[in-house]
Amino acid sequence: MQNNVLILDFGSQYTQLIARRVRELNIFCEIKPYNHLPEDVSVYKAVILSGSPFSIRAEDAPHPDLSQIKGKKPLLAICYGAQYLAHFNGGMVSPSSTREYGRAKLSFIDHKEPFFNGISEGSQVWMSHSDTIKELPTGSTKLASTPDVENAAYKINGEDTYAIQFHPEVYHTTDGKQLLENFLVNIAGLAQTWTPDSFVETTVAELKDKIGKEKVILGLSGGVDSTVAAVLLHKAIGKNLHCIFVNNGLLRKNEFQAVLDQYQGMGLNVKGVDASARFLDNLEGESDPETKRKTIGRVFIEVFDDESHKVEDAKWLAQGTIYPDVIESVSATGGPSATIKSHHNVGGLPDYMKLKVVEPLRMLFKDEVRRVGASLGIDKELLGRHPFPGPGLAIRILGDITREKVAILQEVDAIFISGLKEWGLYDKVWQAGAILLPVNSVGVMGDERTYEKCVALRAVESTDGMTADWVNLPYEFLQKTSNDIINKVRGVNRVVYDISSKPPATIEWE
Numbered sequence: 467m468q469n470n471v472l473i474l475d476f477g478s479q480y481t482q483l484i485a486r487r488v489r490e491l492n493i494f495c496e497i498k499p500y501n502h503l504p505e506d507v508s509v510y511k512a513v514i515l516s517g518s519p520f521s522i523r524a525e526d527a528p529h530p531d532l533s534q535i536k537g538k539k540p541l542l543a544i545c546y547g548a549q550y551l552a553h554f555n556g557g558m559v560s561p562s563s564t565r566e567y568g569r570a571k572l573s574f575i576d577h578k579e580p581f582f583n584g585i586s587e588g589s590q591v592w593m594s595h596s597d598t599i600k601e602l603p604t605g606s607t608k609l610a611s612t613p614d615v616e617n618a619a620y621k622i623n624g625e626d627t628y629a630i631q632f633h634p635e636v637y638h639t640t641d642g643k644q645l646l647e648n649f650l651v652n653i654a655g656l657a658q659t660w661t662p663d664s665f666v667e668t669t670v671a672e673l674k675d676k677i678g679k680e681k682v683i684l685g686l687s688g689g690v691d692s693t694v695a696a697v698l699l700h701k702a703i704g705k706n707l708h709c710i711f712v713n714n715g716l717l718r719k720n721e722f723q724a725v726l727d728q729y730q731g732m733g734l735n736v737k738g739v740d741a742s743a744r745f746l747d748n749l750e751g752e753s754d755p756e757t758k759r760k761t762i763g764r765v766f767i768e769v770f771d772d773e774s775h776k777v778e779d780a781k782w783l784a785q786g787t788i789y790p791d792v793i794e795s796v797s798a799t800g801g802p803s804a805t806i807k808s809h810h811n812v813g814g815l816p817d818y819m820k821l822k823v824v825e826p827l828r829m830l831f832k833d834e835v836r837r838v839g840a841s842l843g844i845d846k847e848l849l850g851r852h853p854f855p856g857p858g859l860a861i862r863i864l865g866d867i868t869r870e871k872v873a874i875l876q877e878v879d880a881i882f883i884s885g886l887k888e889w890g891l892y893d894k895v896w897q898a899g900a901i902l903l904p905v906n907s908v909g910v911m912g913d914e915r916t917y918e919k920c921v922a923l924r925a926v927e928s929t930d931g932m933t934a935d936w937v938n939l940p941y942e943f944l945q946k947t948s949n950d951i952i953n954k955v956r957g958v959n960r961v962v963y964d965i966s967s968k969p970p971a972t973i974e975w976e
Contacts, residue, residue: 472507473497473513475497475500476518477516481497483636484834487634491658510540511656515544516547521597523597536625536627539626540627542630542649544634544635547629552601556610562597570590570632581628581668582645583652588952591638596613602620605623608620618632658664672700674877682709683780684702687786687856688711688717690835691787692785696784698842700735709735709739710736710773711736711738713739713740713741715746716745716857718743726738740829753974758860784823784826785825787828789828815891852898852899859876862875864975864976874919878902878958879900885943885947897924906919920962923964936964
């Protein structure tokens with residue numbers, strides 16, 4: 467793609483945000499670790515250097531080879547990147563005498579440069595560094611200052627190389643998107659042509675070329691990612707896509723048949739496999755959360771492998787891997803960012819599954835997946851579904867799992883989720899669910915003492931699941947939902963609402 471932007475990651479917590487902001491400008495970009503530069507950088511029309519938790523003065527500070535980039539391509543250096551260019555090109559970087567974290571205002575801007583077009587003095591920016599640039603690199607010009615940071619932005623003369631001490635990618639930098647547009651569109655000359663429609667057109671053509679007439683197997687989960695991946699592949703190879711939708715016995719109430727019917731109504735070649743008894747038998751008596759996850763993962767692979775062997779001459783396995791999965795797992799290949807979590811769909815297959823892997827959504831963020839899904843004409847209800855954990859209700863039943871507990875939680879969850887939809891609250895919540903607690907509590911029903919289960923309701927708002935806050939649901943809604951659960955679900959006599967945020971809590975309880 468002729469409009470690629472390369473983002474070199476020095477380990478900043480904000481690197482993903484840079485990519486998201488660039489994509490919002492309809493410009494394609496990729497994140498690569500600073501110490502694993504692509505062999506061919508000629509395909510990139512511009513390069514961005516990220517921030518970093520390192521100090522440029524530290525012995526183990528990131529030190530990339532920019533010989534094929536600096537002075538040869540438009541380059542934007544952010545925070546650590548700006549300090550790096552100064553430190554190694556005749557400037558001076560020293561510890562700051564004042565704290566340079568949080569909001570700041572631009573007090574001086576050189577408006578002769580197109581880099582600051584449409585941005586005025588007083589514009590708010592976000593700082594996050596302990597070192598500061600005392601002297602600019604040789605042959606450079608100051609472009610902006612704040613009251614505490616003299617060299618907040620500069621340009622290296624004779625090059626399209628720009629550097630800033632603040633973070634344009636974060637929400638608190640009010641004109642950050644304008645600044646990125648000035649650099650990428652007005653200075654680097656990138657076309658804003660990367661849209662959902664263009665992604666579909668390009669990806670379908672690539673899938674046809676890569677797969678040809680060979681058969682592909684895809685495990686559908688009912689979630690957004692696997693659904694969009696399936697529709698893309700179906701558009702490219704039609705009936706040569708064989709979808710498998712497994713019921714692990716831990717889905718929501720009636721979800722297996724409802725989602726299967728929906729997929730079949732979309733024209734997908736899909737087979738439903740009810741393996742609920744196999745999963746629940748393997749989970750019997752198990753209460754450790756990690757063991758539950760591993761057991762479910764192992765049994766799923768066994769079931770999926772059994773079913774995949776029934777598809778003759780299948781050559782490919784399709785997965786709904788998305789870009790955050792890849793980025794979060796990048797440390798395994800030497801990236802500087804800490805591995806946040808391992809992902810089941812990143813890093814290959816069991817040795818006995820001799821299939822090539824195809825991941826049509828590998829370069830998309832979750833919001834982009836939804837936009838591509840809309841471009842493909844996928845039903846809004848499917849695209850708007852809340853995330854649901856791979857292990858399903860197993861990690862929402864604290865303690866050991868029994869068929870009776872699954873049935874209780876399915877009923878509670880159904881009342882909660884259907885209530886959110888009836889009250890017009892579902893689309894205002896990022897994820898919601900119920901948790902069956904491993905405690906009984908005393909209650910009274912019809913003048914008789916009860917000693918029954920307690921359930922917790924959980925509803926959070928988030929953009930990507932990395933951080934989340936609890937949703938302030940109306941008291942009237944919580945009151946009715948609690949009443950309905952206690953009256954309609956035998957075995958439950960107490961309902962509580964979880965008001966903890968992530969961090970320090972997680973969205974799921976296990």
